[in-house]
Amino acid sequence: MPFGMIQLSPDTAMPDFHHAYAWAAGYQYGDPTIMGFSHTHFSGSGHSDLGDVLVMPIAGDVKLDPGDATRPGSGYRSRFSHATEVEQAGYYAVTLSDYGVRAELTAGKRIGWHRYTFPKGKPAHLLLDLRPSIYDYDGKVLWSRLRVRDDGTVTGCRLTNGWARGRELCFAMRFNQPMTGRTLYNREQNVPYKGFKGPGNQPQDRNDQNGRALEAVFDFGALGKPLEVKVAISTVSADNAIANLDTDGKGWDFDARRREATAAWNKVLATIDIDGTPALKTQFYTALYHAFLSPTLSMDVNGQYRGPDHQVHQAKDANGKFDFYSTWSLWDVYRAQQPLMVLLRPDMSTDFVRSLVAAAKDSPFGILPVWAYQGLETWCMIGYHAVPVIADAYVKGVRGFDAHEALKVMVASATYKAYGDLADYMKLGYVPIDHEPEAASKTLEYAYDDWSLAQMARAMGGSATAATFMKRSTYWRNAWDPVTGFMRAKLSNGKFREPFDPTFAGYGSDYTEGNAWQYSWYVPQDVPGLIEAMGGKEKFIAKLDATFDAKVDPAHFKNVEDITGLIGWYAHGNEPSHHMAYLYDYADAPWKTQQRLKQIMDTQYAATPQGLAGNDDLGQMSAWYVFTALGFYPVAPGSDVYAIGRPFVPKAVLHLAGDKTFTITAAPFDGLHPYVGEITLDGHPLRQPFLHHGDLVAGGTLHFTMVARPPAGATAGDAR
């Protein structure tokens, strides 16, 4: 479901940390077998975790791993063929060839729905494995519980020492047909508790179990109809999971649930109607689907959720109840995925902001999430990019949250001295590399975040806060080295660190997942200032061209797995590059923006299993695609301005809040007319390649007249 709590999908592997990057979502297209179906996954993350509540249907004899096995092995895997797969938004099906079982999955907001059709006459089993995790290692499962209740409901919880340390996830599971038997295993002891005679005198017919390596097999005998399974999860308790199941998971009608999921997806995907070839539509709506996956609901039907303090909270603020969302890959999604939601679903943005503010208030530090999921913090990546998410929403008119409360936690996040060396940043105007790693990136990103904070403060009329953070937004200049022409890290003594290699990325560098060629463009809040620093528009364009046109051996970044999708130094596979193609607009060379975008769209996206150039990062890569396909992009979220590129669809109709419609057309739309000749908004020519958010949400029509060659004079600096 869009933003759903459940991400039920097949796992071909639960990789250990050596292989986690490639298997971050549990499924790799090249793998020949499926291990099971688990209920929680990240969409395109770089680091990983989850893979909770893995189940596997088994027909016939159950083959467990031999011996003591605290980590799952190959015992119950099945081969499968991609030819048997059906992948749709809200539905997945595959045939497990070793068992002859047809597996179908769909989901409700908090429920995973399964339907398993077993071969006739073979005894049906469902295996439940609480041992495996995505990004697995010995000792990752700290503790788990499993229980079969009198009414046949299976409940459990597990506490894992994962990316979010000490994460507890509970579940409740029901079947549409009665169990004929069950065995709960504690694989640390290689003894099914059925026959276990341990210390003391516990019941041998164990219907509950505690331990670090629990596995269970539920038997159903030969079935006359498919086995349906429904599973609810909760970050709070097994009882809450049951309540979620009772409320959100009524009845037994897999097909109806599938229709509901399809309808929910159709509803959000219909926010944008495009014309185009089937291939184009597949690619566009796949991207839009990705953009609607996170943040994810992380709250039970009773409004309880687990916060970053690991305590249980109630989702209620000054404006009343709200839905609490987590899964915040903020270093990524503040750029385009969250702005896309502000445009398409401002109602959702309201609850996203309220969730961020609530998380800050629940935080032991009183600061906004950095990289959070299931309510818990991982401290992954840099910056305080929840700030531009909130600022962008506010500046673009999203309301329904307590802006003063929000501003308070934004300021708290931007001034928490012990975080990312903000103490030095505030004192020196930059993060010194002898005190803090990746200092140049931090200085640059803090300065942008500060600018976005100032935009919101100013819009709210708070001139003192606005002035403070506007001043801080200029600190990018402290990273600018006019001698080398790159953004660099300084030492605390004020001198740039030597030696300096603008191509170097990786451990110990001045940058976060990047090098000087990539990070020197990161002043989205003041591109004119950057142009000036770089010596004017011509030099700026020349350096930007040099960045895109450099000859770079991909092996150069072999130690930094995130830097992918290379076009010269430009790395579309990683977020720091995402605004770069649009920067030509600011130097009066929009035709070069158009050219670079075509270059990127042609080479970095494909509706194939390996279609993305890098991690989708919870929808950011896909949101970039959606914006770019529509013809504009939020270079600096927190501003209401979009930079215009060119459409990659012939027609798009945006169905916006308040029944407003915004239509984008491009003609002639073919491979022979890759440049924009003229742009009209409601028939009036646009003089600059920029668009205001207000123009969009008011409704209207944006028409692009496409041309074969850059307009006359454009190559010397187009000043339309």
Next chain:
Amino acid sequence: MPFGMIQLSPDTAMPDFHHAYAWAAGYQYGDPTIMGFSHTHFSGSGHSDLGDVLVMPIAGDVKLDPGDATRPGSGYRSRFSHATEVEQAGYYAVTLSDYGVRAELTAGKRIGWHRYTFPKGKPAHLLLDLRPSIYDYDGKVLWSRLRVRDDGTVTGCRLTNGWARGRELCFAMRFNQPMTGRTLYNREQNVPYKGFKGPGNQPQDRNDQNGRALEAVFDFGALGKPLEVKVAISTVSADNAIANLDTDGKGWDFDARRREATAAWNKVLATIDIDGTPALKTQFYTALYHAFLSPTLSMDVNGQYRGPDHQVHQAKDANGKFDFYSTWSLWDVYRAQQPLMVLLRPDMSTDFVRSLVAAAKDSPFGILPVWAYQGLETWCMIGYHAVPVIADAYVKGVRGFDAHEALKVMVASATYKAYGDLADYMKLGYVPIDHEPEAASKTLEYAYDDWSLAQMARAMGGSATAATFMKRSTYWRNAWDPVTGFMRAKLSNGKFREPFDPTFAGYGSDYTEGNAWQYSWYVPQDVPGLIEAMGGKEKFIAKLDATFDAKVDPAHFKNVEDITGLIGWYAHGNEPSHHMAYLYDYADAPWKTQQRLKQIMDTQYAATPQGLAGNDDLGQMSAWYVFTALGFYPVAPGSDVYAIGRPFVPKAVLHLAGDKTFTITAAPFDGLHPYVGEITLDGHPLRQPFLHHGDLVAGGTLHFTMVARPPAGATAGDAR
């Protein structure tokens, strides 16, 4: 506090499992140092756990253990002298000589109160260690959390893999003076998180921490007045612990809290007034104090508690709210400690019964606790002795609980086939040793439990249930071997297991912590039947004498550490013997009961550090003392009859419910008159050495005329 949630006391060691038996309460008199003060302890258990939230005041420099230390070492221990100790009900003080710190402890219902007086001018610290446990081993702490909140409140939780598997205990701690500094350590990494630069970008000024080996030092500088500390615990959450602290732990007045604790203890100890020497009073009231320690409150101020299903529940039943108690050493306390509460505090018994019934309803198995603490089950020992606890209360007139609901879970417990081989017991009439260990003990104890259930069912008018369980109460006969004259275990084929050694106890034997000499007397529900089986009163007495008079090398039981306090085969240090001295009463030889009781009282109790002959077992050994000192004992709880022995106090006044007073006098009371000549109840001679509960609670006077020698003819079988 009586039945308090907190048991705050010094720990001289947190022993590993090799030494846990001797250090089961954390404190051993012979130890020269104190490691700290922790908040949870069992009183005289055989197995152990707890030792939660250990703190240690430190004056001057803090010496941490060197290196990575996931288990606490000697770094912060201090020497102490017993001469500096003050031990009172509700108060403990000691001087920690290495630091010159005077430590004082008292407690509220849910709060541990500390007062530490530091030497002038030395910086004061409080160390908090979440690593150690009583009965410790590597990996016992599965996970823990620690947080310093903005207002200086320290909160935390830890999950341990202990006796109760997967137990979470949370706490909240406050100080009467502000911290000047703090450091939170994760000792698994040997890095204080203050300076830790780990993955990602987490705040370095960590005010929270997750991990398996957390330790913290709170600094207070040189103090002008003593440091006071208050600590609340909760089995539910840190937030609940804070609520407990807010509600039950107001203000800062250690002396007032100490006075409250003293008053609470005086109130319960004043239930019985005795005359006697100071030494006698010390011994008597020490025993009475022990008997008022458990079960312990296991519920937060909002009525929430953690149940055996590990879920959070609300203490509310058909009769409304109640206090939920746990710490149930039921194999022990059903014998005398719980009956003593029924006599002295039937109001408490009401909530004890409601707690047991609630636990059964929360149990994954729907059965009553076996050995539970903090709401969780350990499955330690045998039988379903919550049944006689409830039956005894009901039969003796305790009300205020839903008796029908209670009877339902009593029957459920007595018929749960997969528990302790009840399946065979119900089918064969005994537990077969080839299917289940310690089978003879189980058959005997089940039969008694069944009888007690029948008593309650009959009293409630349920004749069918009463008949079923009365029949089962005769199953002791299936363990009786007339050939050898002992209770023995049969095989499932109906034959007694061979070879047979009536002196053998230990792994693989027919019995639980006992041998045939000890267990053959276990038919408290039908002593006349046992006498008949043994060939009549004379043979019965002769065999009982042989049991007490046997020459037994204590080394015989060196592998069964619980079998201690030997008088022949009689083992006063363990519960199966506790009713034995009273059995002479049933064979018309009460003078022999009197003689044996004197022998036991003279040798098995002393008001000294090693004064008890074995584990107090949560007050059972002490309750035996209290009953016996008063002159009577509940041989078969579930019946309203007490067997009379002889008083060991010259006068006792029992202040019972409804302002009733029952007075016991004995004269002449001296060492020269150890036998009972005549007993009068309200002036009327008693013809039999038995007393009814109704006689006691109605109020009255029981007078013992003591004599120098057994009455005439008594040695041939006294038939008064």
